[in-house]
Amino acid sequence: MASFHSSNKDLDTKEMDDTQGGTYIHKVGVPPKQKLFKEFMNTVKETFFSDDPLRSFKHQSKSRKLILGMQAVFPILEWGRNYNLVNFRGDLIAGLTIASLCIPQDIGYSKLANLAPQYGLYSSFVPPLIYAVMGSSRDIAIGPVAVVSLLLGTLLQNEIDPTTNPEDYLRLAFTATFFAGITQATLGILRMGFLIDFLSHAAIVGFMGGAAITIALQQLKGFLGIKKFTKKTDIISVMDSVFSSAQNGWNWQTIVIGASFLTFLIVCKYIGKKNKKFFWVPAIAPLISVVLSTFFVYITRADKQGVEIVRHIEKGINPSSVKQIFFTGDYVAKGFKIGIVAGMIALTEAIAIGRTFAAMKDYQIDGNKEMVAMGTMNIIGSFTSCYVATGSFSRSAVNYMAGCQSAVSNIIMSVVVFLTLQFITPLFKYTPNAILAAIIISAVINLIDFQAAILIWKIDKFDFVACMGAFFGVIFASVEIGLLIAVTISFAKILLQVTRPRTALLGKIPSTTVYRNIQQYPEATKVPGVMIVRVDSAIYFSNSNYIKERILRWLADEEEQLKAAYLPNIQFLIVEMSPVTDIDTSGIHALEELHKSLQNRGIQLVLANPGPVVIDKLHASHVANLIGEDRIFLTVAEAVSSCSPTLVEEA
DSSP: OOOOOSSSSOOOEEEEEETTEEEEEEBOOOOOOOOHHHHHHHHHHHHHOTTOTTGGGTTOOHHHHHHHHHHHHOTHHHHGGGOOHHHHHHHHHHHHHHHHHHHHHHHHHHHHTTOOHHHHHHTTTHHHHHHHHHOOOSSOEEEOOHHHHHHHHHHHHTTSOTTTOHHHHHHHHHHHHHHHHHHHHHHHHTTOGGGGGGSOHHHHHHHHHHHHHHHHHHTHHHHHTOSSOOSOOSHHHHHHHHHHTTTTTOOHHHHHHHHHHHHHHHHHHHHHHHOGGGTHHHHHHHHHHHHHHHHHHHHHTGGGGTOOBOOOOOOSSOOOOGGGSOOSSTHHHHHHHHHHHHHHHHHHHHHHHHHHHHHHHTOOOOHHHHHHHHHHHHHHHHHTTOOOOEEEHHHHHHHHHTTOOSTHHHHHHHHHHHHIIIIIGGGGTTOBHHHHHHHHHHHHGGGOOHHHHHHHHHHOHHHHHHHHHHHHHHHHTOHHHHHHHHHHHHHHHHHHHHHSOOEEEEEEOTTSSOEEETTTOTTOBOOTTEEEEEEOSOBOTTTHHHHHHHHHHHHHHHHHHHHHTTOOOOOEEEEEOTTOOOBOHHHHHHHHHHHHHHHHTTOEEEEEOOOHHHHHHHHHTTHHHHHOGGGEESSHHHHHHHHOTHHHHHO
């Protein structure tokens, strides 16, 4: 790694004239001093503005800057200029296809959130329109999703009973949606989207899988025709409720309807998966199921035989809900807390979906713009009787397969939902709850990703623990507990990696001047009288003592082995510091203590290839003088040649 210098001259060299012989050793340069404010601003810029979002505004006229600013906030103004009929044809087909999928799903998902069916449809009308104008993804299909609906419903009913106090429950739902949008937009505006990356992929896989099973179990109420059902979501409570009502609580007509159409939906999914040309088959299957089952119930009047039906969906587009949001009182804090959790989970799912499809089509999405777009649509959604909406994986996959070209497919979907709300909702009166349960079960099956779990096990066992912890936490406790476990284990992994960084003993690859980990390269040989250690992490207060003690333990073990083999003792300890990106005062103190401990044993500490930040702090703290500038080298090979020059002849 190249080092920095205080001048523009070529890298200085110095001649080491000693009793061991003369060799040229490159001097490790010290970076030029920067003003504290400038250095601080550079750090802030790299942390929050690493993508340099204002680069396109440089050297532009005021009018051009205004246009670019409008395009940054509303990307539709940029890509809309080149939009044509060919694009519209693809978006029209995609929009109609995802609309046929979203309408029955929305009715079912609203039940997961303990809301009336129309609120699911409301949430697929306004939010997609907002996202189409402000979003940067071409493929995301916006609307309610199963996991967020279940999470929101669970958290809300912990505060207010939806059956005894439905009005306040609905108001709290809108309040939580408002704060979910505020959270998302704030993260985007402050460019703090990196926070969602703290929830690891493994934890998300486990959480989603557990949530999918929980959602499927919740549908047993409608699938079996059970009237009295537990409000708890853990598997033990649900199964106890199912079996305790088995004698006289199940309705065989409901079971026949649910089982028949669930089989139909699964077969359609299989057809679409086996042949990509038939992607539209699983997409329209839910709507076909709703139409056929509704017609069947209507002509047979199965509702008179105990088959539960939807009964009523409010007609008309979204009414205003601004006055229903809690801006004062005790429920504000509760809505804020629920909104943050629901907003973060919704954001995590949407960003993951957006990145996936952007990679498949080889284009980029701006994570911070996505957060602002998601936040804005949920804020406006909370004012128009919507609950938390986000990117749906199943609908986005169908959108992609249907050949969508832009976010116009979301507009087409919204128009269809608008027509449905205006004219078609009365036709859903006889839709059986069993078919909605079957649709949700078939939709969430794909959230259980066995292949991803197996791959996680093969790659990282700790990640697998996080995955299973989140999975079992959701299934056996609750959605909140599962989410808490997922976050806790993700943070625990970060803390473990920070406090217990990897270190390695290095040896010389034969006939080279390359030094590598002796565990990875068994042919690498140790240098007589020299121990070489590499630290694979920044050295901070959280790990400095561990690194120092780990090196001393290695040294003690090595000396015992050398003593038993009657070999020369260690005279030099070389610390390879190229992976050490930074060091703080605790790390500096640990180096000082290590140097003193080695001095007491008659061993010289040698440093190899410290980076610009590290070498600057070594000089500022005078540790470089303590160790000796002639003991700080550019490479391990040069350090070894200085400590043991006979190796140079062997190489």
